[in-house]
Amino acid sequence: MRRLSLLALPLLFATAPHVALAQSSSETSSTMTAPLDYPETRRGDIVEDHFGITVADPYRWLENDVRNDPEVAAWVAAENKVTDAYLQTLPGRDVFRRRLKALIDYERFGLPVERGGRYFYNHNSGLQNQAVLFVRDSPNGEGRVLLDPNGWSKDGATALAEWVPSEDGTKLxxxxxxxxxxxxxxxVLDVATGKPLSDKVEWVKFSALSWARDGSGFYYSRFPEPQAGEKFQATNENQAVYFHKLGTAQSADRLVYATPDHPKYGHGAYVTDDGNWLVIITTEGTDNRYGVTVLDLTRPDAKPRTIISKLENEWSPAGNIGSKFYFLTNKDAPRGRIVTMDVAATDPLATVAELVPQTEATLQGASMVGGTLFANYLSDVKSEVRRFAPDGTPKGEVPLPGIGTASGFDGEQGQTETFYAFTSFARPATIYRYDIATGEVTPWAQPEVAFDPEQYDVRQRFYTSKDGTRVPMFIVHKKGLKTPAPTLLYGYGGFDISLTPAFSATRLAWMEQGGVLAVANLRGGGEYGKAWHDAGRLHNKQNVFDDFIAAAEDLIAEGVTTKDQLAIQGGSNGGLLIGAVTNQRPDLFAAALPEVGVMDMLRFDQFTAGRYWVDDYGYPSKEADFKVLYKYSPYHNIRSGEDYPAIMALTADTDDRVVPGHTFKYTAALQHADIGTKPHIVRIETRAGHGSGKPTDKIIEEYADMWAFAAKWTGMKVTAKE
Structure with missing residues (x-):
């Protein structure tokens, strides 16, 4: 679906990596009574006035890049030493590690892409650190390795990221x-020989990649080269679209589109299936508020023409027939609809016509393949895929094998097939081929795993939040489990991102030991469209925290768990969530796992991609926004004198999405405060970032540590599996 794949927007990740699990031992140890001996952290004297409010920031120096500041590097080493020593004492760690390794060791496939009769797809045999790119030279041919990133670095931390085959399938x-x-x-790679060409382009980030139809070159977006020493911290501005002609140096790349008068605008470009149009989507933050510019590629003298200049609504292209374009939009439809527009008209907006009206379900994505329009909906957080003719006539639904999440349905107008993946909490992702003419569905790649999905119970529950809002939550555990039981509650609540059912080997390891998994679909996400998102952002952000706290209280009230058995987890924006609710209700949780979190809400916009997030958080420089942000900022609201749960914060030294200084400062503040004797530690990974590209071995170690930590403080008795 193009809505999710067109632009690599600087969003904050919402789900745990799907491969991970490991940790050890059979008995939990008694509650620690003495605090750990934390490293001494220097406190600076920075105090600033914000709209008449005095705010201290004693750990500002921890924002410095660990690569360039010896004092920060020494602090990281000292903290990791304490954390490593503590983790070695945890019962269950080795058991989790071994079981995670076994559970992750299954064959996994990515969605195939067909070009020129060749089929390109990712494949991981099980425990490979990075997925390998394969190609089949015919539909039923034997796959051959095209790119294997596992040999690109000694530690397995160099990954193959985005890839796009040329139209004729000869180049990648x-x-x-x-x-x-x-x-x-x-x-660029020659597909037949497997040898790279001389072309090399750098300083690319948050970019679409799109070939010219004739294969002469490609379109991409890049930022100016950062100043020395600022690669991982400087704010990202002045992104522009370029065309690179094959066989030439990057310095010769042609500038296609830029907005120097709007340095915060980001631009992603793609060529339409017919090769006649270049479509440039412009954004400013993380909201689905797009500008649209088109370039007629059939006219050598044509200039980019902006047809939607105001960044007010979503306009996600789904396909085109000539100059008639199909868009997914939320204009006058907060849950989404599909419209057509003639981009060649004098006034394109005047030609907008509704094709598929808004429904009760939330429209998540749309794409046109082989003359059929596929629309992917969420109905109470479960996928439904509906088909339409180009004139909007309904053609029925794509059959799905149960309650879960469907993704894919990409391809081009001339193709007769498309592929999609389906997954659920107890069902690993299976790839299906869909015959567009007949509607026949056949499995294309179906993994075999070392567990029985029928042993797990998946149910959806609706609970009531503080203001009376009805909020959905998935609850998953082994059938016949006696409750209350140790429970892991996961949440995100932001950036219009929906938490849908998905398989995770890491989570399975937790549930195998008698744990419960609960996933709350908080406001701020996209589960119920724009209104649901708006209800959990900006000045409504407290609703997200209230929803999560209410989820915890509901799990306790329903007898699923107790507050002494409840661990909470979230990453990125979800890390902010965990930090905020731990401050607001430290009595409610036994353990907290905030990962790569946004912890300083007064300075998040000063680094890398942080300036995009004002769409969800607001501007620290504006008084009204500042007052809201300061009230819940995890770093600024740690409550000395309260007994806090056990906390293990996690970050990585190469995270240039949410810079690690957020977690460094938060950890230092936790360790300085009088918040009880339970451990308040930080796990700092090396040669890793915000999540993508992380090698399998690092994932196994990370989740072994997290689950052992959570098991220790929720009273889980971890036993070895045969």
Missing amino acids: LYAIQDGGTDWRTIK
């Missing part, structure tokens, strides 16, 4: 991601 455009950074290096 691919991106290299090193150590988890968002920066990409772009190269």
Whole structure:
């Protein structure tokens, strides 16, 4: 679906990596009574006035890049030493590690892409650190390795990121991601020989990649080269679209589109299936508020023409027939609809016509393949895929194998097939081929796993939040489990991102030991469209925290768990969530796992992609927004004198999405405060970033540590599996 794949927007990740699990031992130890001996952290004297409010920031120096500041590097080493020593004492760690390794060791496939009769797809045999790119030279041919990133670095932390085959399938455009950074290096491969061409493009981030139809070159977006020493911290501005002609140096790339008068605008470009149009989508933040510019590629003298200039609504292209374009939009439809527009008209907006009206379900994505329009909906957080003719006539639904999440349905107008993946909490992702003419569905890649999905119970519950809002939550555990039981509650609540059912080997390891998994679909996400998102952002952000707290209280009231058995987890914006609710209700949780969290809400916009997030958080420089942000900022609201749960914060040294300084400062403040004797530690990964590209072995170790930590403080008795 193009809505999710067109632009690599600088969003904050919402789900845990799907491969992970490991940890050890059979008995939990008694509650620790003495605090850990934390490293001494220097406190600075920075105090600033914000609209008449005095705010201290004693750990500002921890924002410095660990690569360039010896004092920060020494602090990281000292903290990791304490954390490593503590984790070695945890019962269950080795058991989790071994079981995670076994559970992750299954064959996994990515969605195939057909070009020129060749089929390109990712494949991981099980425990490979990075997925390998394969190609089949015919539909039923034997796959051969095209790119294997596992030999690109000694530690397995250099990954193959985005890739796009040329229209005739003879060349491959691919991106290299090193150590988890968002920066990409772009190269080109000859598919027949497997040898790289001389082309190399750098300083690419948050970019679409799109070939010219004739294969002469490709379109991409890049930022100016950062100043020395600022690669991982400087704010990302002045992104522009370029065309790279094959066989030439990057310095010769042609500037296609830029907005120097709007340096915060980001631009992603793609060529339509017919090769006649270049479509440029412009954004400013993370909201689905787009500008649209088109370039007629059939006219050598044509200039980019902006047809939607105001960034007010979503306009996600789904396909085109000539100059008639199909868009998914939320204009006058907060849950989404599909419209058509003639982009060649004198006034394109005047030609907008509704094709598929808004429904009770939330429209998540749309794409046109082989003359059929596929629309992917969420109905109470479960996928439904509906088909339409180009004139909007309904053609029925794509059959799905149960309650879960469907994704894919990409392709081109001339194709007769498309592929999609389906997954659920107890069902690993299976790839299906869909015959567009007959509607026949056949499995294309079906993994075999070392567990029985029928042993698990998946149910959806609706609970009531503080203001009376009805909020959905998935609850998953082994059938016949006696409750109350140790429970892991996961949440996100932001950036219009929906938490849909998905398989995770890491979570399975938790549930195998008698744990419960609960996933709350908080406001701020996209589960019920724009209104649901708006109800959990900006000045409504407290609703997200209230929804999560209410989920915890509901699990306790329903007898699923107790407050002494409840661990909470969230990453990125979800890390902010965990930090905020722990401050607001430290009595409610036994353990907290905030990952790569946004912890300083007064300075998040000063680094890398942080300036995009004002769409969800607001501007710290504006008084009304500042007062809201300061009230819930995790770093600023740690409550000395309260007994806090056990906390293990997690970050990585190459995270240039949410810079690690957020977690460094938060951890230092936790360890300085009088919040009880339970451990308040930080786990700092090296050569890793915000999540993408992380090698399998690092994932196993990370989740082994997290689950052992959560098991220790929720009273889980971890036993070895035969």
